[in-house]
Amino acid sequence: MEEGKIVLIGNETDLLHCGYSHAIKDSGKRYPSAVHYTHSMILQQLSVDETVVDELLCTSSYDVPEKARQLLTHNMPPGHDMNSLASYLQSSRQSYTMQGLRLRVEQDHEFEKALMDTKEALLIVCDPRDSELGIGMDEKTFVEWMAREKVDTKMIGYWMRNDHSRPADLGQNQLGFFLMWLRYEVREKRKAALLVREVRQVNGLSTDKEDQPVKISVNDLIISLQGIFRPLSNYYPLPF
Secondary structure (H helix, E strand, O other): OOOOOEEEEOOOOOOOOOOOOOOEEEOOEEEOOHHHHHHHHHHHHOOOOHHHHHHHHOOOHHHHHHHHHHHHHHOOOOOOOOOOOHHHHHHHHHHHHHHHHHHHHHHOHHHHHHHHOOOOOEEEEOOOOOOOOOOOOOHHHHHHHHHHHOOOHHHHHHHHHOHHHOOOOOOOOHHHHHHHHHHHHHHHHHHHHHOOOOOEEEEEEEEOOOOOEEEEEEOOOOOOOOOOOOOOOOOOOOOO
16 A cells, blocks of 8 residues: 555445446346445345345445345344344445455456556545445545544554544545455456466477477466576586
C-alpha cells in the first residue's frame, strides 16, 4: 500500500463499488451486480425458495441489502431468527462479496482497469449507508471530518491498518480492503501468466541408438539474473 495516497470510492454509482450495475454470470445464471450475487447466494445457502431469490434480482442495487433482509425475515429457516444467523450472515456477506468481485474482475475489463489504475493506493469506500463495507460517510462528509479532526492521509492509513486505534466515527471499510486484496490477486496472476509459456518439441543435440536426434521440450522463457555470480560449490575440475 502506497504511503499517503488515498483513492475515495463512492456508493453503488461508482465503477469500483460492488453495487455498480454490471451483470456477472455464474453457473449459468445472470446477476445484475456483485451485490445481487452476494445476497442471492446467501439466501440460496439458507434454502430460500428460488422464486423468492429471483425477486431480489429485480431490485435495484441501492435496495438489495434491505430487500434481502426482508425476504429472509419472511422466509426464515426453521429454528432460526436474525440473531442466531447474525454471525453466519456477516461471514457469508464477506466471502460472497469477495467471490462476486472475483467474478466481476474476470468479466468486466473496465472494472479491472480502474482497479489496477489505483496502483498501491489505500482504497476507502465512502458509502454513508454502510459502515461495515464502507466508512459510513460520503466523500464530502469524510473530507470535512478529516479537516475537523485535523488528520492527514498518513494517519488515515494507520487507522485503517489498526482497528484498535480507529475512531468510532470511521467505519470498517471492508469493501476497500476486499478491493485491495483483489488488486493484489490480479497483479500476482499477471506475473504468474508471464511464466507460463508454450512448450514445443525440437530436435536436441544428442542422438539415440538409431542416430536420430532426441526430442527435447523447450519454451521461449528468458530468465534474467542480476548480481554477483557465485559458484554453487568450491569444486573445480583439474586435469591429472
